[in-house]
Amino acid sequence: MSKYKVNLKINNIPISVDEGTTILDAARELNFKIPTLCHHDDLCVAGNCRVCVVEQKGARLLPASCATPVSEGMEIQTNSLKVRQARKHIVELLLSEHNADCTKCFKSGYCELQDMSNDYRIGDHVFLDLVKEEDKVVDISSPSIEKDDSKCIRCQRCVRTCSSLQYVSALAVTHKGNEMRISTFMDKPMNDVVCTACGQCINRCPTAALTERNYIDEVFDAIYDPSKFVVVQTAPATRVAIGEEFGMEPGSRVTGKMVAALRRLGFDKVLDTDFTADLTIMEEGTELLVRLKDALVEGKEVALPMLTSCSPGWIKFQEHLYPDLLDNLSTCKSPQQMFGPLAKTYYAEKVNKNPADMVVVSIMPCTAKKFEAERPEMRGSGYKDVDYVLTTRELGRMIHQAGIDFEKLEDEKYDSILGESTGAAVIFGSTGGVMEAALRTAYELVTGREVPFTNLNIKPVRGMEGVKEASVKIKDVKPEWSFLEGVELNVAIAHGLANAKILMDKIRAGEANHHFIEIMACPSGCIGGGGQPMPTNMEIRKKRAAGIYEEDEAMTVRKSHENPEVTEIYQSFLHEPLGHKSHDLLHTHYYPRKRH
Amino acid sequence: MTKIKELVKEQAEKHGRARTSLMPILQEVVRSENYLSEEAMEAIAEELDLSTADVFGTASFYTFLDTVPRGKYVIRVCKTITCHMKGKDEIIRTISDMLKIKLGETTTDKKFSLLQANCLGWCHKGPVMLINDEVYPEITPEKVTEIVNQYLKKG
Amino acid sequence: MEKQIKKVDLIFGKVDHLAILDACFKRTRDEIILDVIDSGLRGRGGAGFPTGLKWKFAKNEEADQKYVICNADEGEPGTFKDREILTQVPEKVLAGMALCGYCIGASEGYIYLRGEYNFLLPPLYKAIDEFHQKLKKMNFDFTIRICSGSGAYVCGEETALMESMEGRRGEPRNKPPFPTSEGFLGKPTSVNNVETLVFALMIGQEGPTKFKEMGTFDSRGSKVFSVSGDTPNPGIYELELGMTLEQFVEEFGDGDTKAVQVGGASGFCVSRKDFKSTLIGFEGIPTGGSMMLFNSSRSMYNILNDYLEFMEEESCGQCTPCRVGCQQLLKGIEAVKKGIKPPSYLEDLQKLSDTMRIASKCGLGQSVPNPFNSIINNFREEIIY
Ligand SMILES: Cc1cc2nc3c(=O)[nH]c(=O)nc-3n(C[C@H](O)[C@H](O)[C@H](O)COP(=O)(O)O)c2cc1C
Ligand code: SF4
Ligand code: SF4
């Protein structure tokens, strides 16, 4: 449908845009950048910070460009003296209620407020300091998230993120006037509320009011402790994003540089979570086939559809909001938590190390993984399986601190063992990836043939649609899988918890005909994780996804069951998927939590 | 089911479970419980399928939807301009001395809370106060003593 | 004094409201809207938007449902006339709502009544019940309900009011879209002040001429004033528009009036020297009705302090200029008084208030500069020393 065009002038330049376009977007088309704070491309319009005001000829008020649609004949100035004065005042006001200790602040150098204050050369504080002492007490109750109210500029991005993208609403705007603030229910500590630890709010917070708990110093302490053997694992999505921390394009594939940097930081061994992603496919795929068999052959009451369990934010969400459907959740631990216990058992034995002296560090696109590592169940090895979880951002920070020139690094390879992986594992990083990897393996297992998609690329499960559905007809199966002959395997994929809710409500209502559902807590999957470089928006996430799929195509092995190290570990250690050892080390259980 | 949960459920049945019912339900709970306890807000969140933070955030916006315990009789003395000019400070002092509580406090027997409010819409008859929904215009220290005494007797 | 202020009785006089409605329903809605436009009636809630135009916009929208909202949030300090109207002549307000419903094509109306007026609920419910029965007999489908506020001045702002009715925090929305196209529950909505609705009903009865003949070019008709402060005659008066402040003070002052705050905490402070030249109305200083008189015993510092404290607490807090601006103005004058900041800091604050006026999201923040600048300009000495 063709839209009406609206003609207007911005800074005296005529432009014609679709009806309904905001002044902000029209200005962007002309390459005028209007500063914004409360605006975020992923979120609904708020119009509350007011830094984006512009002057409109003939109007008494300065309209907020992010919230005002264009109108015919409008004449806009984005940088008039009136606008500059207002904007400067607004930044000064924000700073007056802000604990601006940039030199000590984790967000320094990455902070939208700091950038703006630099741009406007706000030097001396004109206005009175309004920071409340009680706000300076930082909430560090959560293993994932720090909430520092003295840094909050009340843009409400976090609140909109948590409600509209994640359907959690752990954070809300409370009180009014000078008391207005961002709080949890009754100001309870973050760890005591429904928060899923997904970190999406962190990703969209323009300041240091919400940040990940950072463990950089702890990790350096371990690295420099000669009695410790420190191994690091890297999640799939980190390798197409970490480059952004060094000014590279989103989606740049920098796996080799990342490995080199980790080695230079002093990790004793650089290993890959991708290996356990492949293992996950073996375990989870088998689990699915067993459930299907139980249902179709044995006629047992089994919980279907089966839901993936690689996303700890998603798991916590389900524990809070859909505890009645926990049986549907695969019992597989996330790849990170499969890696931990294997590192401290299988691997420790291979490299002849005492697991008590081992420190397992993970580099994750995710803040919920910090929470996951703290779960009491995650001690399959007899030790804390994963000791420290760092976000992609924290790793970027470590590399900066160590003075490593990331872009100039020569590519290096992961250490062996626990370093070998496949294209199927890499695509775990994007929404639909786990599904695609699972299908590649399960289909072949059952039929003895490759999935019937060109070049193994299962396009229907890819892309950024909130909820995706697909079905694969299973034909000409191997004799032992005869019960699957002719079965139409229905799958669905959701990313972002608000989308997950759509599917969960269907399941609850008995309206879902799916066999297998992949859910990732974060929009676009792990590439859009709460621990990934900032900023984030759909365009950036699409580029990262493209990087992921390129990485997949560049791999020689692209099916999890063909990973030689996977074959080896089943032969020499685990023996079989869902076997005894697997049960002890690679599977877990879940607990209902309170919604209200 | 606890008393509060029952009350919330009853109100949800009466007003419906749409978001538009949130205000009347919050108001009803405050009317009968004097304030919104954690339990009450949790029950409301559950009935209306909202998050507790959302309920708390909405309630805390409104001055009359208290989320801290209040007495059976909430006294709100207007503090805005004309009532200020006409002697609200003296009124507050009188009540404060009578009930032995400061502004913002509640008597130990949970009978009275003493608060200030913004303009109550009786400026031509200031100073003025509300005791729950009841208005008392043109009050003086003497009158206020009498009024509070009546409430004290009322139990 | 040139001319005695004319007292009028359009609002409080008893009429046969049902007969008026009956007669109106016999005419087309366009005719009535034209009359309301022609009368020059402008909203009495403060913003002064032409009522007939508002109705026309709402009428022209296509929608399966539309709403009439009667704004009875009356939170502006010094305003108490809507309470009196709802007490004395509730039936006229209800009939005004029905008339609006007829004109714009709405079958549902809401009264948003501030929580401070809860004592009005029983008589209002009674009046509504009676009214509903009468409407039924007239075969007119219109239902009125009451939504109660819970103590938030900003909920008088029409979009905040609708947020509150929808069960949310009373944070004003972005405009556009305006309520006449996307209002309550996203449907076209006409929000009108209590007094406005009664005037509309009276115009429905008498035609536009009588109303139009009163007042001045920009401020037609009469207006209900709420008079308080240092006056021997505090109370509620319906007066013809077009008087000067001098005339007003002549009538209501105590002989020692040094300033009048016209329009409440969001209005302007006029000092004695300007009484003569100040017209009360849209061409001079508009008011939602609040007229507060101050005599020479009053400290203008305390008065400004009270206003700012009110705004600081009653701001919804969402937008930066208003949330932080109010706090800075309040703490700023304190700092000047205490000598922490030099007197010249007042100029910095006035500049800041100019930003608040043009960059705040809603009328609350936009009007804080009114009392601030007018009091500082007129009584600078009192603020500093
Ligand atoms: C902060 C603020 C408070 C307001 N309070 C009221 C009020 O209490 N009553 C009212 O009728 N209008 C109030 N208004 C004006 C309304 O937004 C709206 O313009 C009015 O209800 C429209 O009705 P009218 O056209 O009949 O005046 C307020 C506006 C603002 C910005
Ligand atoms: S949040 Fe930004 S502006 Fe604030 S102290 Fe940190 S870096 Fe500085
Ligand atoms: S981490 Fe996720 S669930 Fe928790 S407050 Fe942030 S957005 Fe909400």
Ligand code: SF4
């Ligand atoms: S915590 Fe961050 S995102 Fe949330 S309102 Fe504060 S500054 Fe904005």
Ligand code: SF4
């Ligand atoms: S001007 Fe004030 S009341 Fe209005 S939206 Fe902004 S903060 Fe809220």
Ligand code: FES
């Ligand atoms: S970015 Fe437009 S108001 Fe905040």
Ligand code: FES
């Ligand atoms: S100032 Fe007290 S009632 Fe208005």
